[in-house]
Amino acid sequence: MTAIKLAKSKGFRTQINCTLFDGADPERTARFFDEMMAMGLDGITVSPGYAYERAPDQQHFLNRERTKKMFREILSRGRGGKNWDFTNSPCSWTSWRATRLMNARPWSMPLYTVFGWQKPCYLLGEGYVKTFKELMEGTEWEKYGVGKYEKCANCMVHCGFEGTAATDAIRHP
Numbered sequence: 001m002t003a004i005k006l007a008k009s010k011g012f013r014t015q016i017n018c019t020l021f022d023g024a025d026p027e028r029t030a031r032f033f034d035e036m037m038a039m040g041l042d043g044i045t046v047s048p049g050y051a052y053e054r055a056p057d058q059q060h061f062l063n064r065e066r067t068k069k070m071f072r073e074i075l076s077r078g079r080g081g082k083n084w085d086f087t088n089s090p091c092s093w094t095s096w097r098a099t100r101l102m103n104a105r106p107w108s109m110p111l112y113t114v115f116g117w118q119k120p121c122y123l124l125g126e127g128y129v130k131t132f133k134e135l136m137e138g139t140e141w142e143k144y145g146v147g148k149y150e151k152c153a154n155c156m157v158h159c160g161f162e163g164t165a166a167t168d169a170i171r172h173p
């Protein structure tokens with residue numbers, strides 16, 4: 001909070017990235033969002049913590065059903081979430097609350113690290129390539145996604161689903 005205040009006092013656009021884990025209390029989360037807005041924060045990105053294979057603490061990550069329930073409960077507060085400036089697209093929120101299945105487009109938010117471009121996304125480390133072209137053309141994108149690949153089973157994270165939300169918003173407004 002000190003850092004946020006300092007950044008704001010210097011005139012920077014300031015946002016937080018907020019990952020919610022299993023057991024997060026919706027009421028407490030809502031109050032936290034209220035507090036962030038009261039500080040003049042410019043935006044909040046929210047993502048459900050997903051038990052990606054390298055995560056050290058598997059038991060506190062959310063599966064898809066618990067994710068949807070939690071987001072429904074959070075968004076029943078704060079005037080349906082209107083009190084809070086989220087940087088997530090509204091479609092992401094819809095998918096987190098809804099029962100219909102949107103699937104990931106992991107190529108929409110590729111990850112570059114000191115090792116190179118990570119295949120296929122930052123959650124799954126299935127190798128690195130040197131160039132963006134190799135990543136795009138050499139990854140078997142069709143084999144990834146919920147229902148297609150065991151390791152993707154509980155994923156609803158923004159790195160895969162924001163791209164889907166943006167595409168769907170244009171294709172099916």
Ligand code: SF4
Pocket residue numbers: 104105106120121122123124144145146151152155156157159160161
């Ligand atoms: S569903 Fe997509 S974003 Fe999620 S782990 Fe699988 S490839 Fe990555």
